[in-house]
Amino acid sequence: DSGVTQTPxxxxxxxGQRVTLRCSPRSGDLSVYWxxxxxxxxxxxxIQYYNGEERAKGNILERFSAQQxxxxxxxxxxxxxxxxxxxxxxxxSSVGGQGNEKLxxxxxxxxxxx
Amino acid sequence: xxxxTQPPSMDCAEGRAANLPCNHSTISGNEYVYWYRQIHSQxxxxxxxxxxxxxxxxMASLIITEDRKSSTxxxxxxxxxxxxxxxxxxxxxxSNTGKLIFGQGTTLQVKP
Numbered sequence: 001d002s003g004v005t006q007t008p009x010x011x012x013x014x015x016g017q018r019v020t021l022r023c024s025p026r027s028g029d030l031s032v033y034w035x036x037x038x039x040x041x042x043x044x045x046x047i048q049y050y051n052g053e054e055r056a057k058g059n060i061l062e063r064f065s066a067q068q069x070x071x072x073x074x075x076x077x078x079x080x081x082x083x084x085x086x087x088x089x090x091x092x093s094s095v096g097g098q099g100n101e102k103l104x105x106x107x108x109x110x111x112x113x114x
Numbered sequence: 115x116x117x118x119t120q121p122p123s124m125d126c127a128e129g130r131a132a133n134l135p136c137n138h139s140t141i142s143g144n145e146y147v148y149w150y151r152q153i154h155s156q157x158x159x160x161x162x163x164x165x166x167x168x169x170x171x172x173m174a175s176l177i178i179t180e181d182r183k184s185s186t187x188x189x190x191x192x193x194x195x196x197x198x199x200x201x202x203x204x205x206x207x208x209s210n211t212g213k214l215i216f217g218q219g220t221t222l223q224v225k226p
Contacts, residue, residue: 002157033213043158043201043216056211090157099209100146105157 003027004106006091012112018079021109023091025072029104031055031097032074034066037108038087049074050097081113118202123221126196132189134220136202139183145206147178148214149187151198158201158216161187165207192224 003026013019025032034046045058049068060066063081068074078085088108094101119137126132138147148163162169162176164185169176175188189196201219 002159004157031212035216042218043152045213045215048211048213056213058213088155092157094212097210097212099205099212100207101212102160102163103158103212103214105159107157108155110155 002104002106004091004093004104006089006106006109008109009107010110010112012114013081014114015081015083017081017113018077019081019111021076021078021089021091021111023074023076023093023106025074025091025093026104029093029095030072031094031101032068032072033092033094033103034060034074034076035090035092035105036087037090038084041087043090046076048097055097078111083113086111086113118204118217120200120202120217120220122218123223125223125225126189126192128194128224128226129191132192132196132222132224134187134189134200134202134222135184136187137184138202138204141182141204142206144208145204147176147185148203148205149174149176150201150203150214150216152201152219153195153198158214161200189222192222194224194226196222197224198222 005024031050046060048056092103149161199219
């Protein structure tokens with residue numbers, strides 16, 4: 001158990017809909033990261049937050065947005081869903097969000113868009 | 115961050131050592147080598163990291179060549195539970211972001 005909690009574990013929805021994925025970081029970690037893993041793209045970095053502020057951005061679509069709340073949990077919002085958004089979405093956390101830190105990953109949310 | 119090259123797949127007999135190579139010929143002086151693994155559809159798991167000296171922990175050993183252009187992850191006694199995708203990642207320690215950029219990794223199949 002990494003200490004990172006992601007909910008829900010599975011999500012099935014239809015094209016055009018909007019969903020919210022939730023992540024609670026390890027106790028004491030201030031930084032969260034979101035990744036997308038699809039069969040053809042591998043693990044793709046989406047975005048990083050540190051203590052409520054955006055720290056780094058990857059190939060995150062404009063239809064996707066994220067935020068980190070004062071209690072440090074984070075949410076990834078996916079809107080106008082397309083079939084190609086079906087993927088595993090992982091959240092990770094680290095203490096300070098710096099380059100010398102280990103990342104701890106949650107068990108992921110499997111999103112299926114039908 | 116420097117790019118890494120890994121073989122797409124490898125096999126290993128259960129109980130034998132698994133040696134996973136990684137090339138990172140463009141690595142710079144302030145970049146570490148990290149290894150993570152992902153067991154089927156689970157979240158990636160940290161294994162080990164190093165700068166230039168060999169490192170060992172309870173999971174594995176990391177051997178980095180003297181010129182730092184390549185490294186080898188060693189699982190001393192592979193078990194079936196070590197079957198996973200192994201990622202070699204180079205990352206600057208002075209970076210203000212802890213993001214990891216994953217490549218395709220090496221799929222290690224441990225066989226009975």
